[in-house]
Amino acid sequence: MSMDLNVKKATRNAFRITSKRGMTCIRIRVPGGHMAAGYLDIVKRIATDFGNGTVHLTIRQGFEIPGIPFERMEEVNRVLRGLLEGIEAKLGIEIPDWEGGYPAAGTRNVSACIGNRVCPFANYDTTALAGRIEAAIYPNHHHVKVALTGCPNDCIKAHTQDFGIIGQAEVEIDPDRCIGCEACAVNCRRRVTGAIEMRDFRAVHDSRRCIGCGECVLKCPTRAWTRNPTKYYRVIILGRTGKRNPRLAATFLEWVIEDVVLGMLRNVYGFIDEHIDKSLPKEHLGYIVDRVGYPIFRDTVLKDLDLGPKGRIAERLDFHGYWYERDCALK
Amino acid sequence: MNRQDEYSDLNASFRFSVLEFNALFTSLLEHFEIWAPQRYAARGRFSDADSIGYGPIHSPNEIVFDEKSHFSSKEAVFPVSETMFDLLGDEFVQAEDAQRDILVFARPCDINGIERLDDIFLRNGSVPDPYYQRRRERIRFVLMECAASFENCFCVSMSANRTDNYIAAIRWNSEHVLMRIRDKTLLSLVPDNASPAEFIPEFVEEDREPIGLPNGEKLEAAIRDGSLFEHDMWEEYTARCIACGRCNTHCPTCSCFSMLDIAPEPESGFGRRRRVWAGCHIDGFTNMAGGHAFRKDNGSRMRFKTMHKIHDFNARFGRHMCVGCGRCDDHCPEYIRFAHCIGKVTRLLESGDHE
Numbered sequence: 001m002s003m004d005l006n007v008k009k010a011t012r013n014a015f016r017i018t019s020k021r022g023m024t025c026i027r028i029r030v031p032g033g034h035m036a037a038g039y040l041d042i043v044k045r046i047a048t049d050f051g052n053g054t055v056h057l058t059i060r061q062g063f064e065i066p067g068i069p070f071e072r073m074e075e076v077n078r079v080l081r082g083l084l085e086g087i088e089a090k091l092g093i094e095i096p097d098w099e100g101g102y103p104a105a106g107t108r109n110v111s112a113c114i115g116n117r118v119c120p121f122a123n124y125d126t127t128a129l130a131g132r133i134e135a136a137i138y139p140n141h142h143h144v145k146v147a148l149t150g151c152p153n154d155c156i157k158a159h160t161q162d163f164g165i166i167g168q169a170e171v172e173i174d175p176d177r178c179i180g181c182e183a184c185a186v187n188c189r190r191r192v193t194g195a196i197e198m199r200d201f202r203a204v205h206d207s208r209r210c211i212g213c214g215e216c217v218l219k220c221p222t223r224a225w226t227r228n229p230t231k232y233y234r235v236i237i238l239g240r241t242g243k244r245n246p247r248l249a250a251t252f253l254e255w256v257i258e259d260v261v262l263g264m265l266r267n268v269y270g271f272i273d274e275h276i277d278k279s280l281p282k283e284h285l286g287y288i289v290d291r292v293g294y295p296i297f298r299d300t301v302l303k304d305l306d307l308g309p310k311g312r313i314a315e316r317l318d319f320h321g322y323w324y325e326r327d328c329a330l331k
Numbered sequence: 332m333n334r335q336d337e338y339s340d341l342n343a344s345f346r347f348s349v350l351e352f353n354a355l356f357t358s359l360l361e362h363f364e365i366w367a368p369q370r371y372a373a374r375g376r377f378s379d380a381d382s383i384g385y386g387p388i389h390s391p392n393e394i395v396f397d398e399k400s401h402f403s404s405k406e407a408v409f410p411v412s413e414t415m416f417d418l419l420g421d422e423f424v425q426a427e428d429a430q431r432d433i434l435v436f437a438r439p440c441d442i443n444g445i446e447r448l449d450d451i452f453l454r455n456g457s458v459p460d461p462y463y464q465r466r467r468e469r470i471r472f473v474l475m476e477c478a479a480s481f482e483n484c485f486c487v488s489m490s491a492n493r494t495d496n497y498i499a500a501i502r503w504n505s506e507h508v509l510m511r512i513r514d515k516t517l518l519s520l521v522p523d524n525a526s527p528a529e530f531i532p533e534f535v536e537e538d539r540e541p542i543g544l545p546n547g548e549k550l551e552a553a554i555r556d557g558s559l560f561e562h563d564m565w566e567e568y569t570a571r572c573i574a575c576g577r578c579n580t581h582c583p584t585c586s587c588f589s590m591l592d593i594a595p596e597p598e599s600g601f602g603r604r605r606r607v608w609a610g611c612h613i614d615g616f617t618n619m620a621g622g623h624a625f626r627k628d629n630g631s632r633m634r635f636k637t638m639h640k641i642h643d644f645n646a647r648f649g650r651h652m653c654v655g656c657g658r659c660d661d662h663c664p665e666y667i668r669f670a671h672c673i674g675k676v677t678r679l680l681e682s683g684d685h686e
């Protein structure tokens with residue numbers, strides 16, 4: 001079928017331009033990578049009624065449903081209403097047109113490890129926070145990738161994202177419940193940072209070395225160690241893959257509360273608006289910051305945010321990665 | 332430490348509205364320090380999980396009536412960590428104890444558990460343990476009736492489902508509280524217009540999964556000829572148990588402790604002796620009280636614990652140490668079921684396979 005298609009419009013509506021002429025692929029969002037199983041029926045219906053009957057699970061924890069002819073986009077959008085109402089609107093996101101499909105696709109699905117609903121290591125409910133972050137930043141056309149992980153194990157690989165949110169537990173010890181078994185100290189030394197020392201048969205915490213993983217709480221047989229119920233986060237930023245300079249994210253903030261995370265993410269869009277190179281078809285956040293410099297980025301995204309008594313900011317960003325063009329080590 | 336005699340002549344039951352009960356509680360606080368199972372919100376092992384344990388409370392709303400506490404009431408009488416004495420140069424200063432009587436809200440298994448501790452601390456040697464004794468003498472129980480057994484409970488199998496050791500018993504629901512009172516002080520605090528009631532606490536009479544205890548004679552025989560100790564059933568636990576010690580720390584009847592000495596500082600001469608909970612499954616102790624040698628492989632520790640809980644203690648004191656509260660099973664991260672282990676020993680002896 002010959003076709004005149006506004007490609008930009010389709011892309012912003014979460015339909016991809018694909019390697020098959022005339023065929024598109026819809027990107028389904030699943031914030032936090034978790035949803036009621038019933039929504040799979042809608043995914044299945046789109047795949048069987050409009051696509052080629054297959055579904056691809058993406059690294060961002062969404063679905064891509066391929067093999068949809070472009071002319072069926074409107075029909076697909078009408079079916080998507082079930083997901084928009086059931087998932088996005090429930091998170092508080094305003095959907096301008098119920099039958100118009102996804103209002104934006106630039107800001108990607110907020111992904112998350114399974115978190116404390118399942119994982120014993122997790123320091124918070126990643127699914128719930130992913131929903132609140134989705135509500136804070138979506139819909140938006142700027143390309144931003146956020147991933148949440150319950151602990152520094154980083155099962156979601158937040159180190160390859162623009163923003164990685166790692167749960168931190170402020171662990172507290174009740175010295176009168178410590179029996180000196182050393183389980184916490186041995187474990188922290190072997191598996192984490194060695195932030196616990198035994199002194200006079202009691203565990204003593206060195207909060208400067210502590211990364212808030214919460215392992216000591218898991219190990220302690222007497223509940224001498226507990227987590228302070230306030231949730232804290234380490235924010236790692238500007239990790240990326242890609243064809244120029246893949247690199248792991250670097251720590252930007254430590255020990256900040258949820259309000260700081262949400263406020264910072266909201267502020268990111270103003271920074272991009274102001275500094276993006278509009279002559280390029282697309283410029284990723286990491287490259288914008290490389291160009292503009294860390295201090296401007298830092299001051300813009302943290303504007304008017306109170307980091308609280310525990311919050312800490314990186315003096316500089318320390319990236320580990322490489323440049324394809326400079327990699328001459330191969331023969 | 333039984334006070335049955337003291338109780339027998341006094342016996343009155345009341346029905347209190349929640350408001351009336353709150354008022355009574357306030358007057359109780361003037362006479363007693365009150366310990367009860369309470370919720371430590373978000374202080375559990377996993378994030379956003381609560382821990383239910385014992386500590387002093389100041390309002391009846393803090394009492395957790397409808398769940399089994401994670402840690403037992405033994406902390407009220409046998410603290411996790413306790414200073415015994417300080418050394419100040421040549422001076423020896425025994426740690427002071429508080430004076431107030433303590434009212435402990437506890438279920439039958441917990442009261443029975445403390446009675447087992449009484450056996451060990453007060454009746455084991457020629458002299459009662461003074462630190463335990465002085466605290467124990469301040470303690471009275473308010474029996475919390477169990478409406479039904481909780482997951483993993485097997486108190487009926489261990490004959491620890493009943494107790495008569497209480498100065499008050501309580502049945503709670505969200506509208507009212509039934510209370511049986513057997514103590515003069517308590518009775519004097521009840522207002523004259525309180526509604527009388529017919530209330531005698533009931534006890535759970537059936538375990539969800541009854542545990543068959545080993546036949547005594549067969550057990551003796553298998554211990555004497557070494558066949559039970561040598562049996563390969565324990566090897567499974569060497570592979571499964573990670574020696575985390577939770578089965579000991581959550582147990583109401585584990586009574587082992589370690590003495591920890593802070594050697595006197597050269598300058599000030601300050602030194603201190605503390606004792607802290609220990610346990611046969613917990614690593615790191617060389618000086619466990621009670622003379623138990625350090626047991627290395629985890630299967631042997633399991634065997635030692637099993638024998639202690641369902642044989643050795645009984646041989647000495649005439650009742651089993653284990654009260655079947657099931658907390659070891661509730662909290663074992665490796666899903667090792669002690670109740671199942673007891674059943675295995677029983678079946679082994681019945682089948683004669685250990686011979």
Ligand code: SF4
Binds near residue numbers: 114155
């Ligand atoms: S990152 Fe941590 S919390 Fe999340 S799944 Fe992995 S281990 Fe669990």
Ligand code: SF4
Binds near residue numbers: 212
């Ligand atoms: S939270 Fe982690 S790093 Fe901090 S003391 Fe505990 S085990 Fe060590």
Ligand code: SF4
Binds near residue numbers: 173179180220221222
């Ligand atoms: S694990 Fe708990 S009891 Fe053991 S040394 Fe650490 S704080 Fe003390």
Ligand code: SF4
Binds near residue numbers: 658
């Ligand atoms: S051994 Fe287990 S069931 Fe028995 S009293 Fe101890 S914790 Fe309770």
Ligand code: SF4
Binds near residue numbers: 576579662
């Ligand atoms: S709780 Fe389980 S794993 Fe831990 S020491 Fe006891 S039996 Fe072993």
